[in-house]
Amino acid sequence: MPTKLAFFAVLSLAACERTPAAPVTLPRPTESAHAVAAVAELPADVSAAFDQLQGHLKERLLAEIARVGPAAAIDVCKTEAPQLTAAQSTPTLRVGRTSVALRNPANQPPAWAQQWVRDQGRRKVAGGAKLASVALPNGGTGYLRAIGVAPVCLACHGPGAALPDALRARLSESYPADAAVDFAEGDLRGWFWAEREASPSK
Numbered sequence: 001m002p003t004k005l006a007f008f009a010v011l012s013l014a015a016c017e018r019t020p021a022a023p024v025t026l027p028r029p030t031e032s033a034h035a036v037a038a039v040a041e042l043p044a045d046v047s048a049a050f051d052q053l054q055g056h057l058k059e060r061l062l063a064e065i066a067r068v069g070p071a072a073a074i075d076v077c078k079t080e081a082p083q084l085t086a087a088q089s090t091p092t093l094r095v096g097r098t099s100v101a102l103r104n105p106a107n108q109p110p111a112w113a114q115q116w117v118r119d120q121g122r123r124k125v126a127g128g129a130k131l132a133s134v135a136l137p138n139g140g141t142g143y144l145r146a147i148g149v150a151p152v153c154l155a156c157h158g159p160g161a162a163l164p165d166a167l168r169a170r171l172s173e174s175y176p177a178d179a180a181v182d183f184a185e186g187d188l189r190g191w192f193w194a195e196r197e198a199s200p201s202k
Contacts, residue, residue, distance in 0.1 A: 036116035036144065038129030046143045049088045049095050050192040056084045073156070078174050082106075092197045097147070099190030103180035112142045113193055125149075125188050139198030149187040157183045 041047075060076050088095040098109040100117050109117045112134055120128060125148040132144040149157060156163070156171065160181035163171075171178055183189060 036113065036132045036134040036142070039131050039133050042131055042133070042143050042145065045093070046194045046196070047145075049093065049194060050145050053085060053088045053095065053097075053192065056087070057081060060084070074170055074174060077103075094195045096193050097190060098193055099147075099180065101179045101181075101183075101190075103175050103178050105177060109191070109193065110142070110195060112136055112195075113144060113191070116144065117191060120188060120191075122183070123188050124186050126186065128188075136195070136198075141196045143194045143196070145192045147189045147191060149183045149185055149189045151185050153183065153189065154185065157181055157189065 042050075057076070057080075060080055061073055064073070064076050085096060096107065096110070098107050098113065098117060100121055102108065108114075116132060116134075125146055130146040134142045136142055156167065157180055160168070163181070180189075
């Protein structure tokens, strides 16, 4: 049902933003990258930022799917997701989304998260860490939270050869470098990430 589709559709937005111009591969980690480690929980404000981003995306998807239909999710992802993501950032906390299989190269992970995202790959969410953090060289802290693939996500992120021709054409037009297919239910789709600036020295 559309309502059920809409409830989970936000989970398929891990890496859908501005239209990319050319295929891209995840860059190799930089020398300044520190080791990211799994954690049991994230700071309350970081979790709240991730929750709000997911909630706002869900709200827009619900509205557009009810008004136009499920295909409207592609347009929300392309035109509104970047603004909704940016809106969660503050002067001291930068928020984003990424994946090892990008739909848009603009969503590449920050340098400190590159190795973690690469190593976690396309495993099952239940098969590894869901939360992680790292102390950054500049004195700040980086945070990550896993995004899983729900059944409805397979409509756009499932086996590429099985996607309807019209949907494949729409995705190809909007995201010509798309690598975000061939996922299965329960897979790790990508990550919410946040980067907190170091506290000013007293």
